[in-house]
Structure formats: C-alpha cells, structure tokens
Amino acid sequence: MKHTTLLTKQVTFAASHRYWNPNWTEEKNRRVFGKCTSPYGHGHNYVLEVTLQGEPHPDTGMIMNLYDLKPILMDVLADFDHKYLNEDNPRFKHTIPTTENIAKALWELIEVRIIENADCALYKVRLYETPELYVEYWRES
Amino acid sequence: MKHTTLLTKQVTFAASHRYWNPNWTEEKNRRVFGKCTSPYGHGHNYVLEVTLQGEPHPDTGMIMNLYDLKPILMDVLADFDHKYLNEDNPRFKHTIPTTENIAKALWELIEVRIIENADCALYKVRLYETPELYVEYWRES
Amino acid sequence: MKHTTLLTKQVTFAASHRYWNPNWTEEKNRRVFGKCTSPYGHGHNYVLEVTLQGEPHPDTGMIMNLYDLKPILMDVLADFDHKYLNEDNPRFKHTIPTTENIAKALWELIEVRIIENADCALYKVRLYETPELYVEYWRES
Amino acid sequence: MKHTTLLTKQVTFAASHRYWNPNWTEEKNRRVFGKCTSPYGHGHNYVLEVTLQGEPHPDTGMIMNLYDLKPILMDVLADFDHKYLNEDNPRFKHTIPTTENIAKALWELIEVRIIENADCALYKVRLYETPELYVEYWRES
Amino acid sequence: MKHTTLLTKQVTFAASHRYWNPNWTEEKNRRVFGKCTSPYGHGHNYVLEVTLQGEPHPDTGMIMNLYDLKPILMDVLADFDHKYLNEDNPRFKHTIPTTENIAKALWELIEVRIIENADCALYKVRLYETPELYVEYWRES
Amino acid sequence: MKHTTLLTKQVTFAASHRYWNPNWTEEKNRRVFGKCTSPYGHGHNYVLEVTLQGEPHPDTGMIMNLYDLKPILMDVLADFDHKYLNEDNPRFKHTIPTTENIAKALWELIEVRIIENADCALYKVRLYETPELYVEYWRES
Numbered sequence: 001m002k003h004t005t006l007l008t009k010q011v012t013f014a015a016s017h018r019y020w021n022p023n024w025t026e027e028k029n030r031r032v033f034g035k036c037t038s039p040y041g042h043g044h045n046y047v048l049e050v051t052l053q054g055e056p057h058p059d060t061g062m063i064m065n066l067y068d069l070k071p072i073l074m075d076v077l078a079d080f081d082h083k084y085l086n087e088d089n090p091r092f093k094h095t096i097p098t099t100e101n102i103a104k105a106l107w108e109l110i111e112v113r114i115i116e117n118a119d120c121a122l123y124k125v126r127l128y129e130t131p132e133l134y135v136e137y138w139r140e141s
Numbered sequence: 142m143k144h145t146t147l148l149t150k151q152v153t154f155a156a157s158h159r160y161w162n163p164n165w166t167e168e169k170n171r172r173v174f175g176k177c178t179s180p181y182g183h184g185h186n187y188v189l190e191v192t193l194q195g196e197p198h199p200d201t202g203m204i205m206n207l208y209d210l211k212p213i214l215m216d217v218l219a220d221f222d223h224k225y226l227n228e229d230n231p232r233f234k235h236t237i238p239t240t241e242n243i244a245k246a247l248w249e250l251i252e253v254r255i256i257e258n259a260d261c262a263l264y265k266v267r268l269y270e271t272p273e274l275y276v277e278y279w280r281e282s
Numbered sequence: 283m284k285h286t287t288l289l290t291k292q293v294t295f296a297a298s299h300r301y302w303n304p305n306w307t308e309e310k311n312r313r314v315f316g317k318c319t320s321p322y323g324h325g326h327n328y329v330l331e332v333t334l335q336g337e338p339h340p341d342t343g344m345i346m347n348l349y350d351l352k353p354i355l356m357d358v359l360a361d362f363d364h365k366y367l368n369e370d371n372p373r374f375k376h377t378i379p380t381t382e383n384i385a386k387a388l389w390e391l392i393e394v395r396i397i398e399n400a401d402c403a404l405y406k407v408r409l410y411e412t413p414e415l416y417v418e419y420w421r422e423s
Numbered sequence: 424m425k426h427t428t429l430l431t432k433q434v435t436f437a438a439s440h441r442y443w444n445p446n447w448t449e450e451k452n453r454r455v456f457g458k459c460t461s462p463y464g465h466g467h468n469y470v471l472e473v474t475l476q477g478e479p480h481p482d483t484g485m486i487m488n489l490y491d492l493k494p495i496l497m498d499v500l501a502d503f504d505h506k507y508l509n510e511d512n513p514r515f516k517h518t519i520p521t522t523e524n525i526a527k528a529l530w531e532l533i534e535v536r537i538i539e540n541a542d543c544a545l546y547k548v549r550l551y552e553t554p555e556l557y558v559e560y561w562r563e564s
Numbered sequence: 565m566k567h568t569t570l571l572t573k574q575v576t577f578a579a580s581h582r583y584w585n586p587n588w589t590e591e592k593n594r595r596v597f598g599k600c601t602s603p604y605g606h607g608h609n610y611v612l613e614v615t616l617q618g619e620p621h622p623d624t625g626m627i628m629n630l631y632d633l634k635p636i637l638m639d640v641l642a643d644f645d646h647k648y649l650n651e652d653n654p655r656f657k658h659t660i661p662t663t664e665n666i667a668k669a670l671w672e673l674i675e676v677r678i679i680e681n682a683d684c685a686l687y688k689v690r691l692y693e694t695p696e697l698y699v700e701y702w703r704e705s
Numbered sequence: 706m707k708h709t710t711l712l713t714k715q716v717t718f719a720a721s722h723r724y725w726n727p728n729w730t731e732e733k734n735r736r737v738f739g740k741c742t743s744p745y746g747h748g749h750n751y752v753l754e755v756t757l758q759g760e761p762h763p764d765t766g767m768i769m770n771l772y773d774l775k776p777i778l779m780d781v782l783a784d785f786d787h788k789y790l791n792e793d794n795p796r797f798k799h800t801i802p803t804t805e806n807i808a809k810a811l812w813e814l815i816e817v818r819i820i821e822n823a824d825c826a827l828y829k830v831r832l833y834e835t836p837e838l839y840v841e842y843w844r845e846s
Contacts, residue, residue, distance in 0.1 A: 002704045003671075005664055010696040014553070016439035016466035016507070021200055032201060034208060040507030043439035043466005045553050059585055060596060061662035066697070067598060084439070084463030098202035100146055107144075130437070130468050132151040133207070140143045155412070157298035157325035157366070162623055173624060175631060181366030184298035184325005186412050225298070225322030239625035241569055248567075271296070271327050273574040274630070281566045284845045285812075287805055292837040303482055314483060316490060341726055342737060343803035348838070349739060380484035382428055389426075414433040415489070422425045444764055455765060457772060521766035523710055530708075555715040556771070563707045578835070580721035580748035580789070604789030607721035607748005609835050648721070648745030694719070694750050 006123055007063040008051040011073050013081035016043030017097040020086075041084055046102070047128040048077075050110060054120025063120045072113045076106065103127040103135040147264055148204040149192040152214050154222035157184035158238040161227075182225055187243070188269040189218075191251060195261025204261045213254045217247065244268040244276040288405055289345040290333040293355050295363035298325030299379040302368075323366055328384070329410040330359075332392060336402025345402045354395045358388065385409040385417040429546055430486040431474040434496050436504035439466030440520040443509075464507055469525070470551040471500075473533060477543025486543045495536045499529065526550040526558040570687055571627040572615040575637050577645035580607035581661040584650075605648055610666075611692040612641075614674060618684025627684045636677045640670065667691040667699040711828055712768040713756040716778050718786035721748035722802040725791075746789055751807070752833040753782075755815060759825025768825045777818045781811065808832040808840040 019036035020029055029037045036042070050073060054063040079089050085097040091105050103125055111122045124138040160177035161170055170178045177183070191214060195204040220230050226238040232246050244266055252263045265279040301318035302311055311319045318324070332355060336345040361371050367379040373387050385407055393404045406420040442459035443452055452460045459465070473496060477486040502512050508520040514528050526548055534545045547561040583600035584593055593601045600606070614637060618627040643653050649661040655669050667689055675686045688702040724741035725734055734742045741747070755778060759768040784794050790802040796810050808830055816827045829843040 003668070004700075004702055004704055005668070006700040007664065008698050008700070012553070014465050014467055016464050019202075023200075032206065032208075035505035038505045038507070038511065040510045041439050041464065041466070042437050042505040042507065043464070043468075044437055045466075045468045056662065056664040056668075059587075061583075061660035061665045063664060065596065067596075082458035082461045082465040084461070084465065087463045088461065096202035098197065100148065100197040100204060101202045104144070104146070104197075130435070134149050136145075136147040136149070138145055140145055153412070155324050155326055157323050160625075164623075173629065173631075176364035179364045179366070179370065181369045182298050182323065182325070183296050183364040183366065184323070184327075185296055186325075186327045223317035223320045223324040225320070225324065228322045229320065237625035239620065241571065241620040241627060242625045245567070245569070245620075271294070275572050277568075277570040277572070279568055281568055285809070286841075286843055286845055287809070288841040289805065290839050290841070301484075305482075314488065314490075338803065338805040338809075341728075343724075343801035343806045345805060347737065349737075378484035380479065382430065382479040382486060383484045386426070386428070386479075416431050418427075418429040418431070420427055422427055442766075446764075455770065455772075519766035521761065523712065523761040523768060524766045527708070527710070527761075557713050559709075559711040559713070561709055563709055576835070578747050578749055580746050599787035602787045602789070602793065604792045605721050605746065605748070606719050606787040606789065607746070607750075608719055609748075609750045646740035646743045646747040648743070648747065651745045652743065694717070 004053065005056060005063060006051050006053050007120075008049050009066065009069055009073070010047060010049045011070075011077065012045060012047050013077050014043060014045050015080050015083050015085055016041040017085045017092070018042075019096055019098065021096065041086065044129050046080075047131075048073075048106060049124075049126040049128075050122070051124040051126070052114065052118070052120045053123040054118075057119070064118050068117065072110065072117060076109045076113065080106075099127055099129045099133065099135040100137075103137040107137045145194065146197060146204060147192050147194050148261075149190050150207065150210055150214070151188060151190045152211075152218065153186055153188050154218050155184060155186050156221050156224050156226055157182040158226045158233070158243075159183075160237055160239065162237065182227065185270050187221075188272075189214075189247060190265075190267040190269075191263070192265040192267070193255065193259070193261045194264040195259075198260070205259050209258065213251065213258060217250045217254065221247075240268055240270045240274065240276040241278075244278040248278045286335065287338060287345060288333050288335050289402075290331050291348065291351055291355070292329060292331045293352075293359065294327060294329050295359050296325060296327050297362050297365050297367055298323040299367045299374070299384075300324075301378055301380065303378065323368065326411050328362075329413075330355075330388060331406075331408040331410075332404070333406040333408070334396065334400070334402045335405040336400075339401070346400050350399065354392065354399060358391045358395065362388075381409055381411045381415065381417040382419075385419040389419045427476065428479060428486060429474050429476050430543075431472050432489065432492055432496070433470060433472045434493075434500065435468060435470050436500050437466060437468050438503050438506050438508055439464040440508045440515070440525075441465070442519055442521065444519065464509065467552050469503075470554075471496075471529060472547075472549040472551075473545070474547040474549070475537065475541070475543045476546040477541075480542070487541050491540065495533065495540060499532045499536065503529075522550055522552045522556065522558040523560075526560040530560045568617065569620060569627060570615050570617050571684075572613050573630065573633055573637070574611060574613045575634075575641065576609060576611050577641050578607060578609050579644050579647050579649055580605040581649045581656070581666075582606070583660055583662065585660065605650065608693050610644075611695075611698075612637075612670060613688075613690040613692075614686070615688040615690070616678065616682070616684045617687040618682075621683070628682050632681065636674065636681060640673045640677065644670075663691055663693045663697065663699040664701075667701040671701045709758065710761060710768060711756050711758050712825075713754050714771065714774055714778070715752060715754045716775075716782065717750060717752050718782050719748060719750050720785050720788050720790055721746040722790045722797070722807075723747075724801055724803065726801065746791065749834050751785075752836075753778075753811060754829075754831040754833075755827070756829040756831070757819065757823070757825045758828040759823075762824070769823050773822065777815065777822060781814045781818065785811075804832055804834045804838065804840040805842075808842040812842045
C-alpha cells in the first residue's frame with residue numbers, strides 16, 4: 001500500500017501587468033479586457049503556492065528542506081517581484097501576462113531548478129492573482 | 142507531454158437553511174441534527190469556488206473570461222443568495238440543504254451553463270459553509 | 283506613566299435575519315433594504331470580538347482567564363447562535379436586527395455579565411456580519 | 424451615558440505605483456526605496472476599510488445604508504482601481520504614492536462625499552497595501 | 565456517470581516540537597535544521613484539514629455527521645494539542661516531528677477510527693504548520 | 706485641523722511557552738491554567754502588529770521606511786522566535802509568558818529602539834496568540 005506525500009510552500013510577490021492583444025483594435029481590447037487594458041498597467045499581490053511530491057528523507061523527515069527551496073523560489077521570482085511584467089520580463093513581450101500564463105511560466109522555471117537540485121518532483125503550482133481568483137498548473141502523469 | 146490548467150473563481154452568498162427530515166420524529170431530528178433543527182432556520186456566509194479546466198486561448202491567454210463567467214454565476218446564485226433555501230429554492234423542498242446537497246445542486250446548475258457558453262469544462266465546485274467546513278463535488282473521469 | 287492593556291477574544295455564531303420595517307409599505311421596504319427583505323430571511327457566519335480592559339493579575343499574568351470568559355460568551359450567544367433573530371430572539375421583535383443593533387444588544391448582555399463576574403471592564407464589541415462589514419460599539423469615557 | 428457606534432465597510436482595488444523622488448539621484452532613490460523604484464512600477468491588491476460614526480436611524484437600524492455608501496466608494500475609487508497611480512491619478516504627479524499618501528487622498532475624497540450625502544461622519548480610513556502593512560488616517564477631535 | 569463528493573472539516577491545535585537527529589553532530593543539526601534545533605523547542609498553531617469521501621446518506625444529506633466526526637478528531641488530537649511532541653507523544657521519540665511526519669501519524673490514527681465508526685473513507689489529511697506551509701498525505705488508489 | 710497617521714507592520718514568529726505559577730500547588734496550576742500547564746510547554750504562531758504614529762516625511766511620503774523598521778523588529782524578535790520563552794528568554798524566568806506579558810515585553814523592547822532610531826513614535830503593539838485571541842498594549846497619553 002503506497003501513500004502520497006506533498007509539501008506546499010507559499011510565497012508572495014507584488015507585480016503589475018496589462019492585458020493587451022496587439023493584433024486587435026483598441027476597441028476590441030477594451031471590450032474583451034475591460035479595465036485590464038489600462039495603458040500603464042495595474043497590479044496585484046500575487047500569492048504562489050509551490051507543491052512538491054516525494055518521500056520524506058529518513059534522516060530529516062522532510063521531502064525538501066525549506067532552506068534549500070526558498071533560495072530557488074527567491075531566485076525565480078527576481079524577474080517577477082516588483083516588476084511590470086509586460087516590460088520587465090522577457091517572457092511577456094509577446095504573451096499576455098494573464099494568471100494562466102504567469103502560472104505556466106513559473107512552473108517551467110521552477111521545475112528546472114527542482115530537477116537540478118532536489119530528490120523530489122514539482123507536483124503543482126497554484127497562483128493567486130487575488131484571494132478570489134487563482135490558477136493551478138501541473139503535468140499530467 | 143501534456144499539462145492541466147485550472148482556473149478557480151470564488152464568489153460568496155448569504156443564505157439560511159434548516160436541517161429537518163419529515164419522516165423522523167422531532168426527537169430524532171434533534172438528536173441527529175442538534176441546533177441545526179431550529180425551526181426558523183439559521184444562516185451562513187457561503188463561499189463558492191468554481192474551477193474550470195481548459196486550454197488558455199492564444200488570443201486572450203485565458204481559459205474563460207471573467208466577464209463571461211461572472212454573469213453565469215450571479216444568475217445561478219439568484220435562487221440562493223439572500224434566500225431561506227428550504228422555502229425559497231424548489232430544489233430543497235424534499236432535499237435537506239446540507240453543504241453536500243447544495244454543492245451538488247450548484248454543480249448541476251453551473252455545468253449546464255458552462256457547456257452552453259464556454260469552450261472549457263467545469264472541473265470542480267467547492268462550497269464552504271464556514272471557513273472550517275467545506276464540500277467538494279466533481280464528475281469522475 | 284500608565285499603560286492600557288486590552289484582551290480580545292473572537293467567537294463565531296451562525297444566525298439568520300430579515301430587514302423589514304412594519305411601518306413601511308412593502309415597496310418602500312424593498313427600495314431601502316433590497317435583497318435583505320426576503321420574507322423568510324437569510325443568514326451569516328457572524329464573528330464577534332469581545333475586548334476587555336484591565337490589569338494583568340500578578341498571579342496569572344491575565345486580564346481575565348479564558349476559562350471564565352468563554353462560558354459567559356457561550357451563555358450570551360445561546361439566544362443568537364443557530365437562530366432566526368427576528369422570530370427566536372425577543373430583542374428583535376420590534377427592532378430590526380441590523381449589525382448595528384445586534385452589536386448593541388451583545389454589548390448590553392455581555393457587559394452585565396463581565397461586571398458581575400470579573401475584575402476587568404468590557405471595552406468594546408466588534409461584530410462582523412461578513413469579512414467585509416463590521417460594527418464596533420463601546421461606551422464613551 | 425453615551426455610546427459610540429462605528430460601521431466599517433471593506434472594499435478592494437488593484438493598482439500599481441512607483442516610489443521615486445525626482446529631487447534625488449537614481450542612486451539615492453535606489454538606496455532609500457529599494458525594489459520600489461523599479462521604473463515601470465509594480466502593484467498591489469489594496470484593501471480599503473472606511474469607518475463611519477453615527478447613530479443608527481430608528482427607521483432602518485443603520486448608520487448609513489450600504490446601498491448609499493457603495494456607489495460613493497466605487498465613484499471615488501474609479502481613479503485608483505486598475506490604474507498606475509503615478510501616471511493615471513493627478514494627485515500623485517508630485518506626491519509619491521506611498522500607502523500613507525494614498526490613505527490621506529482617499530480620506531479627503533471620501534469625506535467630502537459623506538458630508539454631502541449622509542447624516543453620519545467619516546471616522547477613519549484604513550488602507551492595506553498588503554495583508555502585513557497598513558496605514559490608518561483620521562481627523563483628531 | 566459517477567460523481568465524487570468530499571467533506572472537509574478543519575480543526576486546530578497548538579503544539580511545540582524540535583528538529584534534532586541524534587545520529588548527527590550538533591554542528592550538522594544546526595546546519596541542516598537552523599533555528600528549528602533550538603534545545604527546548606518552539607511551537608505552532610497547527611491547522612488540520614480532514615477530508616472524507618462518501619455518498620451523502622439519503623436520510624441526512626451528509627457523508628458523515630459532524631457530531632460523530634468531531635469527538636473522533638478531539639480524541640486523536642488529545643496527544644498532540646498543548647503538547648511538546650518530542651517528549652509527550654511516543655510516536656516522536658525516534659521520529660523527527662516534521663510536518664510530513666505529523667501528517668502521516670494523524671492519517672494513521674484517524675483512518676483507523678473512521679474505518680471503525682463510519683460508512684465513508686478517509687480521503688486526505690492536510691496539515692498546516694503555518695498559513696504558508698502545509699503537507700498533504702493520502703493513500704494512492 | 707490636525708490629522709493622525711498611523712503605520713502598522715505585521716511580522717510573525719513561532720514560540721512555545723508554559724503557564725505555571727511556582728507559588729501554587731500543581732493542582733491549583735492545573736485548575737487555573739488547564740492544558741497550558743503541560744510540563745514541556747506548547748506553542749503558537751504569534752503575529753505581532755507594530756503601529757507607529759508620525760508625520761509622513763515630505764521627501765519619502767513615509768512615517769518610517771520599512772527598510773529601517775524591519776531590522777529593528779528582527780533584532781528584537783531574535784529572543785522570541787523559535788524559542789521556549791520560559792527557558793530561553795530571561796524576561797520570563799519569573800513572569801508567566803501570557804499574551805498580556807509578552808505584549809508588554811515587546812512594547813518595552815521596541816519602544817527603546819524606535820526612540821533611538823526614528824522620528825516617529827511607537828503607538829501600539831498588538832499580539833495575536835491565535836487568530837481568535839489577541840492583546841493590545843499602548844501608553845496612555
């Protein structure tokens with residue numbers, strides 16, 4: 001009989017963004033994206049939950065030591081925290097920084113680092129844009 | 142390699158309800174349901190989380206636009222918000238409005254509307270009766 | 283140099299209520315109170331914060347022992363928790379159970395019990411109807 | 424014996440801002456404001472609590488009807504919500520949009536509207552930049 | 565077409581713990597566990613979410629009555645609440661009381677009691693050490 | 706017309722404590738303090754809110770820069786975070802570490818540091834032992 005153990009760490013960052021599709025007229029952008037087209041952007045306190053799957057190590061009782069996980073997350077978030085994503089983060093030059101797309105970007109950046117540095121696997125990311133709106137992203141097994 | 146993307150939107154409503162099984166004696170109702178049998182009902186600030194599964198559309202970066210989702214949820218909740226569920230909502234004439242049964246009712250009402258109006262699928266509903274008690278309901282794949 | 287020490291204990295209860303002024307027409311009630319006139323009422327998870335002022339006792343380091351405070355609060359809330367306030371609580375036969383009026387009623391009921399049972403004073407009550415709406419009530423010094 | 428009754432309504436808005444003093448060198452701005460000098464700004468989910476003082480009206484049991492208060496707050500927040508405060512809001516052309524200064528601006532804008540429209544008084548505004556940082560602003564009596 | 569219904573109840577307890585591997589030097593314990601090696605321990609307000617899977621009973625509309633579930637949880641938590649886990653709970657004499665290991669212990673203790681007392685199944689436990697860190701544990705099907 | 710501006714910063718720490726009056730019998734300690742007498746202590750995630758009063762500086766728009774405030778708070782909390790207060794913190798050798806007494810200790814330690822380092826004044830500390838229990842402490846003017 002096998003059990004699953006997941007560890008989730010929550011971190012926050014503050015960023016701003018704008019929803020704008022350059023292939024559309026301004027009128028269509030306004031109709032679809034509403035207030036989110038505001039030209040200089042607007043912002044959020046994003047909350048990121050990173051979930052790891054693995055076996056607790058017999059020596060430490062931990063899937064992954066937070067002293068090892070936190071620097072990875074801080075490193076990845078350096079291009080997101082206190083940034084205007086559309087201008088400051090090259091991933092969003094041609095991709096609208098919706099919660100869906102930011103979650104996907106964070107999954108990709110974090111997964112590489114977990115593979116390189118840890119014995120556990122990235123299981124899921126959850127990204128809250130506000131306390132009432134969040135996206136989850138994971139790889140299907 | 143395929144990934145899953147989920148979008149969750151949280152909305153709230155205030156309703157009241159009473160737990161009462163008409164096939165039981167008053168004494169048995171009191172023993173099983175305790176304070177929840179109080180004859181005129183009592184109430185809660187319900188918190189509903191609606192989770193959609195789909196692919197972010199390349200034009201918008203969104204699984205479903207909140208400007209499209211919110212009117213559906215407001216419409217469905219019109220029979221729940223500021224209502225005494227046992228009297229005001231026909232679904233609970235013969236069904237006790239427990240959190241389990243309210244969650245199931247909301248799934249059925251929302252699923253129809255998502256199928257009619259969106260390219261994504263309803264994945265799960267989660268209904269909080271209080272911050273310490275919630276029910277989740279979804280279709281097994 | 284004198285300092286103030288306050289102790290606040292939070293408790294919750296679930297109740298339902300209806301806003302209705304019997305001196306008004308139904309039309310005026312609807313215009314003023316909107317969805318809150320729904321005839322069978324609707325409900326909330328109320329959160330009550332009770333704040334006491336006093337000097338921590340040198341033997342216990344406490345303004346008031348929670349083992350003494352909690353039974354008082356449970357006792358006072360027996361007429362509010364899992365009740366339809368308009369029908370079940372005599373204080374709201376002729377008084378609309380708004381958050382303002384419920385907070386005042388709770389102040390009066392709790393203050394008597396603190397005066398009888400404790401060396402500290404009731405300083406304030408705060409009553410949340412929802413996490414986004416609350417009333418505070420206290421006696422001006 | 425007189426009592427004080429306060430009513431507090433919480434609303435949220437999403438905005439972005441940048442900390443920058445044009446009289447300082449870039450180096451000094453960076454030293455004082457750190458990541459908050461990021462040139463295109465960054466953002467937050469601001470939470471505003473507006474507190475009113477008054478007597479509950481005998482006809483309604485309310486200090487102020489939320490149906491009257493909410494349009495005022497939505498109207499005032501139209502220049503803040505989904506805006507880059509430094510560019511989009513004329514109040515912050517020459518004033519750094521710190522939480523302290525935004526709270527003061529909101530007090531002034533809301534107070535005028537309460538005086539014009541209500542029988543109660545604005546008692547306090549509290550503005551959360553994040554759940555861990557907030558400013559309160561009121562007039563000394 | 566089959567659906568899944570889950571019921572989750574949240575309870576809290578306060579405990580303290582220390583991270584220490586007796587097979588390691590003090591220096592290695594400090595390097596790996598940092599502040600968590602503090603010799604007399606430190607503590608948390610743990611939040612436990614217990615999730616049950618089952619069919620709502622037609623008579624009650626409930627997967628399991630909270631009046632039946634709560635005594636089981638209180639009973640299980642008697643060895644955890646207001647305890648120093650390393651000294652007071654025999655399970656952690658030779659096992660480091662990390663969130664991973666506490667979650668596993670709670671799963672095992674609660675599962676036995678659910679099997680004995682209820683028609684539903686334990687589906688998952690989630691244990692928050694802080695609001696920013698939690699572990700989930702369940703049996704793979 | 707003068708206004709008051711307050712800035713509040715929230716920080717957290719994890720500690721454990723025991724309630725025990727050495728002048729009392731074990732039986733009396735148990736009767737008064739209940740589970741809090743557990744001999745090896747138990748713990749909490751404490752949340753500390755530090756409120757400063759002052760005028761926003763015209764150059765920065767801030768009462769106090771968080772880059773200056775945070776190191777002071779981290780420094781003060783070094784003797785509280787991840788500690789067993791009764792043994793690790795000399796202030797609680799002869800004083801029971803109730804929330805009331807911890808709040809007073811934190812006020813005294815922080816006030817000295819604010820007086821030495823800032824142009825604003827410490828206005829209040831609020832200490833949450835749990836989300837449902839907190840103490841406030843300030844100097845009467």
